[in-house]
Amino acid sequence: MCSDVKRCVLRSLAEDCWSLRSEGLSASIEMWRDNYVRRNFLGVTLHYMIDNKFNGIVIGMKSMDFERTTSHDIIKRLQSVFQEFGVDNIESIKFLTNRSKNIIKALENNLSLNCSSHLLSNVIEKSF
Secondary structure, eight states: OHHHHHHHHHHHHHHHHGGGHHHHEEEEEEEEEETTTTEEEEEEEEEEEETTEEEEEEEEEEEOTTOOOOHHHHHHHHHHHHHTTTOOOOTTOEEEEOOOHHHHHHTTTSOEEEOHHHHHHHHHHHHO
């Protein structure tokens, strides 16, 4: 039920906002590793504005299925998340990232912005 609702919301957003995506549609992606099962995961959150209100919806969390986390593997998995919602071309979506080299390389055809929270966390971590 939840995934059906998300699909409807994203398809509606894609129809309503696709022409505005250069202004109001972006996504944040995060990768992390579960050391217990030794598997990497990719999470995607879509951010958008409707009636001057900021909204966000988690559209996917995918296991990398023991794949390597090269830029090619990351973009392939990221595209599969969006394709589940009928979005085939992600090149004009703006992405917020944690500045990981592989993610930045995967998104070289997209506008990619650095997350200030990750930057601040790195500064604090290296300061103490």
